[in-house]
Amino acid sequence: MSGIAIAIIVIFGVLFGALMIAAGTIWYERRLLGVFQERYGPNRAGPFGVLQVIADMLKIFTKENWIAPFADKAIFVIAPGIIMISTLASFAVIPIAPAILVSDLDIGVLYFLAMSSFAVYSVALAGWSSNSKYSLLGSIRAVGQMVSYEVFMGLSLMGVVLQTGSFSLRDIVEAQSGLWNVVPQFVGFVVFFIAGLAETRRIPFDIPEAESELVAGYHTEYSGFKFAMFYIGEYVGITLISMMIVTLFFGGWQGPVLPPLVWFLLKTFILVSLFILIRAALPRPRYDQHLSFGWKLMLPLSLLNLAVTGGIVLAVAR
């Protein structure tokens, strides 16, 4: 009985924590972008403006729940839910601390990849059901980008999996007690990081939203609560990718002196800051440049990384 109670507490704790961190990330990004641009960012609501997120959420949730009359209503409503469910469900396999892990799946990495593929449906269906040209263009771009970047997102992780010999994220974290995976798998880390940027549709890879070309891309027709789902979904995605990078490449909860949870959150925090720095610094390339970069550079690089890692693992095993 107490085991079930602890499991329920962990599940809701992780769910709540993920949403809280995502909400905090919204505020943190706005402040940090301001800092990089020599401004202050939101600093009025509450201490350092932390209550700005609450103010924004109150505003967005009290807006009219409008559905475009030309939209395909059922799919239009379901689409924002899919992205939230798929990204939040991925948190189940992330070992946040030795005791805080919802489910220690032995195919944790595959589960994560499957869930991130699932998010493509949300974007594709949102653009399709909106029945407007900019939404459709945005979702076409999103699908093209996310499907092609997923290919080597998975491949870049296989080096880590080969080294550890397990798909379980807990095993991967425990195998990094001596040396973090980022050192032997540096290429894998770079490729996964770039693919993660593309999966969350962040700035150098934000062609699906491209506000200077496509209004808001696939969520042009969305407003109110449903828009908030996409908006929070993006930040949940950033948190998720940062946590995955920490788990896979930066030793997860491991670190001296401080408790595991603090280490994990600290590393996640630094990676989220890096995501925001990239947003502040880099422009958005053209669509064909994105795809040729992915297929012509990242894919061969990750295949090479996989081959070399496999060779070394095989040589060591002999």
Place this chain on the structure above:
Amino acid sequence: MLGILNTMWVTFRHAFRRRVTVLYPERKRRLPARWRGRIVLTRDPDGEERCVACYLCSSVCPVACIALQAAIDEKGRRKPDFFRINFSRCIYCGLCEEACPTFAIQLTPDYEMAEYDRNNLVYEKEDLLISGTGKYPGYNFYRVSGMEISGKGKGEAENERPPVDVRSLLP
């Protein structure tokens, strides 16, 4: 690739620069004296209203936010009977100040005029009049103009000569 990293490094260094934002309600910028803000009506050094109700400001105003009515007071001077500026329309272009022949209407370095009620933005003469001379201390229109008013005949003002006797042939 190095270019991308360099861009990120440059952006990162900007985090330690001085902020350009002025945290407004706590800190205020020092405004120049010629700032075009709230419009006032000034008085001459004797404490009389400078405005002679010539309608030039009202006719030059591109958004037609100035309304006034001329009247003649007991000294025989033109004065505005009422003078009304609708600040919800005013664009603070300063054309009224340029048009004013008596330096009566002036723009001041004050911009904090927000109101909850729109009607409060309509300023009447008593709201506009200030007790001082504004930007031109010592200037008195009737002391330099050729106008005849009670207490001063034609040609008796500063830098003025008596009027030419047109019936005399002597130069």
